[in-house]
Amino acid sequence: MISDYQPTGLPYRERVLLLHKHYDQKKTYHFPMRIDIVTVLPELLESPLNNSIPGRAQKKGLAEIVVHPLRNYTHDKRRTVDDYAFGPDAGMVMKIEPIFECFQELQAQRNYDEIIYTSPDGEPLTQQLANQLSTKKNLLILCGHYKGVDHRVREHLVTREISIGDYVLTGGELAAAVIVDAVVRLIPGVLSDETSALTDSFQDNLLAPPAYTRPAEFNGWKVPEILLSGNFPEIEKWQMQQAIERTQRLRPGLLKEE
Numbered sequence: 001m002i003s004d005y006q007p008t009g010l011p012y013r014e015r016v017l018l019l020h021k022h023y024d025q026k027k028t029y030h031f032p033m034r035i036d037i038v039t040v041l042p043e044l045l046e047s048p049l050n051n052s053i054p055g056r057a058q059k060k061g062l063a064e065i066v067v068h069p070l071r072n073y074t075h076d077k078r079r080t081v082d083d084y085a086f087g088p089d090a091g092m093v094m095k096i097e098p099i100f101e102c103f104q105e106l107q108a109q110r111n112y113d114e115i116i117y118t119s120p121d122g123e124p125l126t127q128q129l130a131n132q133l134s135t136k137k138n139l140l141i142l143c144g145h146y147k148g149v150d151h152r153v154r155e156h157l158v159t160r161e162i163s164i165g166d167y168v169l170t171g172g173e174l175a176a177a178v179i180v181d182a183v184v185r186l187i188p189g190v191l192s193d194e195t196s197a198l199t200d201s202f203q204d205n206l207l208a209p210p211a212y213t214r215p216a217e218f219n220g221w222k223v224p225e226i227l228l229s230g231n232f233p234e235i236e237k238w239q240m241q242q243a244i245e246r247t248q249r250l251r252p253g254l255l256k257e258e
């Protein structure tokens with residue numbers, strides 16, 4: 001039974017194969033992955049989480065994503081979530097107390113597999129990391145803001161720090177949306193063709209081969225002959241060659257990674 005399926009810990013490929021046998025698109029399943037996101041700007045997360053794949057995952061009951069406004073955990077009139085940094089540097093830092101109170105409330109309700117802080121100095125988000133996170137049941141994400149967060153949050157309250165790239169965003173909300181999107185689309189059943197996530201770029205450290213659709217000729221530009229041949233083994237061979245060639249040309253570093 002699909003409802004017996006336990007997502008935690010199984011490698012992605014195995015989960016897909018396991019679910020492939022049972023998956024019924026018309027049914028809603030009841031083992032959602034739960035993602036809680038703590039932020040000072042909940043509005044920024046509304047659209048990316050409620051549309052496209054994350055929206056679909058929630059509608060199908062495969063993911064439950066809840067946004068918690070950090071200001072709800074303040075007790076002063078101005079609902080203060082930041083304060084001046086100690087020392088000579090200018091800039092505001094997120095205070096520890098509202099974060100601590102919020103985490104306490106959330107952790108009283110469930111155990112989190114990871115408590116993630118989004119930060120440009122975190123570990124880089126890769127497909128491998130997304131795969132790994134997609135096998136978890138409960139994730140908690142804290143969006144960084146201002147000049148960062150009181151470092152005690154990073155020392156004592158989070159288990160992981162993730163960066164989505166070597167550039168600085170105004171806040172961690174967009175980074176959180178990117179992480180959630182990359183993770184949620186890997187939950188078996190979220191994409192209509194479950195195997196399609198396995199052929200994404202970066203799965204197996206290869207870029208995806210080029211894809212075409214009708215018409216077979218447009219403006220004199222032709223679709224490669226082989227794709228129209230109906231010869232699936234040959235098409236697969238061609239796609240693999242293309243994937244390797246594109247990776248060598250565009251992202252050679254990927255081929256050296258484990």
Ligand code: ADE
Nearest residue numbers: 118119120163164169175
């Ligand atoms: N917050 C600001 N910049 C970021 C980045 N590149 N990745 C994750 N969180 C961030």
